[in-house]
Amino acid sequence: MNIDFEKMNDLVPAIVQDAISGKVLMQGYMNEEALAKTQETGKVTFFSRSKNRLWTKGETSGNFMDYVSMAVDCDRDSILIKAKPRGPVCHTGADTCFFEVNASKTSFIDQLRAIIKDRKNNPNDQSYTASLFAKGINKVAQKVGEEAVEIVIEAKDDNKELFLGEAADLLFHYLVLLEAKGYELDDVMEVLIQRHQK
Ligand SMILES: [Zn+2]
Numbered sequence: 001m002n003i004d005f006e007k008m009n010d011l012v013p014a015i016v017q018d019a020i021s022g023k024v025l026m027q028g029y030m031n032e033e034a035l036a037k038t039q040e041t042g043k044v045t046f047f048s049r050s051k052n053r054l055w056t057k058g059e060t061s062g063n064f065m066d067y068v069s070m071a072v073d074c075d076r077d078s079i080l081i082k083a084k085p086r087g088p089v090c091h092t093g094a095d096t097c098f099f100e101v102n103a104s105k106t107s108f109i110d111q112l113r114a115i116i117k118d119r120k121n122n123p124n125d126q127s128y129t130a131s132l133f134a135k136g137i138n139k140v141a142q143k144v145g146e147e148a149v150e151i152v153i154e155a156k157d158d159n160k161e162l163f164l165g166e167a168a169d170l171l172f173h174y175l176v177l178l179e180a181k182g183y184e185l186d187d188v189m190e191v192l193i194q195r196h197q198k
Contacts, residue, residue, distance in 0.1 A: 004076040005032055011047060012077055016089075019068040019082040022107045025089045026097035028057075030079060035070075042067045044083050063087035109185070112172070116179050132176055140180045144173045 003012060011029040018025055028046035030038070034054055037045040041056070044065040048055035058064030065083040072079055085102070088095055095102035116129055123130035132140050151166040178185060 002076060003032075003035070003072055003079065007077050011049075012079055014044075014046060014079040014081055016044060016065060016081045016083050018102055019084050020108050020111075021102055021104050023096055023100055023102045024098060025065065025083070025085060025095075025102070026057075028055075035079070038067050038081070039070075044081055057089075058086065061087070061091070063089065065089065109171075109175070113175055113179070113185060116175055120179055129176060132173075133180060137180050140173070140177050144170070144177050147173050 010031045013027060014030040015027050016025045031047045034045045034047045037054060043056050044067050045054055045056040063086050065085045068082040070079055070081050090097045119127050119129035120133045147170040151170050154163040154166045
């Protein structure tokens with residue numbers, strides 16, 4: 001990892017970001033032990049300067065932050081931790097220590113897109129997505145058409161579970177179609193942004 005702990009008396013700032021929403025949740029300090037404990041236990045742990053000991057976020061409230069991954073910055077003196085919070089992060093009860101609402105899960109779509117791209121580039125027999133790519137563009141496009149019809153049918157009824165299921169199917173197959181055509185969702189966003197500016 002090669003983090004420069006010595007630069008600031010064995011402590012480096014650790015910024016914690018929600019692994020799904022991308023929101024910045026809080027900032028604390030980690031020493032080498034805190035980072036090791038975070039990775040061993042899977043629960044984000046800091047060195048608390050006020051308590052003068054290791055402090056696992058959530059140890060009293062139960063609102064742990066489950067560790068996902070980490071990155072070190074260009075100067076090797078700051079850590080970015082990605083985590084999944086089990087509840088509100090701040091002791092004030094706010095979603096984040098910067099008082100932002102952390103409700104959106106839409107950035108999960110980027111993870112999903114990365115998975116879809118991987119299934120295209122590294123196909124395996126077990127993967128449904130890979131099997132779609134293998135069948136070719138006509139099949140993928142047809143599937144989007146079928147899912148569109150299914151969501152229309154569910155829209156006429158009042159079954160939340162079935163409607164949301166079809167909405168998820170349509171979105172998923174739409175993303176597969178974009179990937180099959182070699183476009184990014186950002187290409188579509190660009191069109192929407194352009195329209196909005198008019
Ligand atoms: Zn706070």
